Amino acid sequence: MLELAWLSRLASDHRAALEAPVAPIRIAGRLRDLDAAPMVMGVVNLSRDSTYRDSVAVSTASAIRRARIMHAQGADIIDVGAESTTARAERRTPVEQIRSLVPVVEALSAEGIPTSVEAYSPEVVEACLAAGAAMVNLTGTTDLDRIHAAAAEHDAAVILCYVPGATVREEAAVVRDRDPIPVLAEHFADVIERARGHGVTDLLIDPGLGFFYSNLTDPLVRARHQAEVLIGSFRLRSLGVPICQALPHAYDLFEEHFRSAEGFFAVLASLGRVNLVRTHEVGSVAAVLGAMQALAGDPR
Numbered sequence: 001m002l003e004l005a006w007l008s009r010l011a012s013d014h015r016a017a018l019e020a021p022v023a024p025i026r027i028a029g030r031l032r033d034l035d036a037a038p039m040v041m042g043v044v045n046l047s048r049d050s051t052y053r054d055s056v057a058v059s060t061a062s063a064i065r066r067a068r069i070m071h072a073q074g075a076d077i078i079d080v081g082a083e084s085t086t087a088r089a090e091r092r093t094p095v096e097q098i099r100s101l102v103p104v105v106e107a108l109s110a111e112g113i114p115t116s117v118e119a120y121s122p123e124v125v126e127a128c129l130a131a132g133a134a135m136v137n138l139t140g141t142t143d144l145d146r147i148h149a150a151a152a153e154h155d156a157a158v159i160l161c162y163v164p165g166a167t168v169r170e171e172a173a174v175v176r177d178r179d180p181i182p183v184l185a186e187h188f189a190d191v192i193e194r195a196r197g198h199g200v201t202d203l204l205i206d207p208g209l210g211f212f213y214s215n216l217t218d219p220l221v222r223a224r225h226q227a228e229v230l231i232g233s234f235r236l237r238s239l240g241v242p243i244c245q246a247l248p249h250a251y252d253l254f255e256e257h258f259r260s261a262e263g264f265f266a267v268l269a270s271l272g273r274v275n276l277v278r279t280h281e282v283g284s285v286a287a288v289l290g291a292m293q294a295l296a297g298d299p300r
Helices: 004-013 015-019 060-073 094-110 122-131 144-153 180-197 219-239 251-271 282-296
Strands: 025-027 030-032 039-045 077-081 115-119 135-138 157-161 203-206 244-246 276-279
Touching (some): 004 219, 025 157, 060 094, 180 203, 219 244, 251 276
Parallel strands (some): 039 276
């Protein structure tokens, strides 16, 4: 993998998917062609359990300040969450999550900074959409009728994450004994149809690279799987919707240089035609994606 011969075979074997169009989506009232201009999503965590410590905001003011900085660095949208997705993190009630998230969403929306809320509870989704959130980063599979209805009512976009259980906080495993892309494609075909049936028109899919899986505890095995799915993202284009990917940080590979990791994986995401990248390192990732786009053009 990550050799020219392998990349060439991958593109040749899946040429139709590589060239398949994906639908533009409306975010915060603006229609976006994410093939022409991929988006950057900055991450602000209002949970002290989040493993990427530099993304943690300890207060409402801290979260707003961090979001403003990310927006200035090139983030098109800010994803806020109040509960870490790690299996051992403290679980927070919907009331506690709403108390943390709503003031941040209200403040950023008032400043014209689009926000996404990472949630799985319908109460949290409804409160944040009412506060002005433009997108739901959906990390659960229960109460979907109610969540989809809320998104449709507020004309909000929805990221449909790969969730094998009730929420991504539950321990799960990924397919490793065969090609994972067809499994993801089958999963997403069903959830896309369901969301559209409830009136949601602006959809993205997220294969869930940033979540914990019980059979990806070896750091090198996990990084290889993440790289393979990142580059192979284009194969999901046949579903017709944009693809979102959370960029890995692979601490065991990068060690003290781990803050460079997401920039490296952004290159793989670009090659895989990912339409929205979710990152903690907005400045460097925005620069990398800009360079990839510039170099893809013909300078003559």
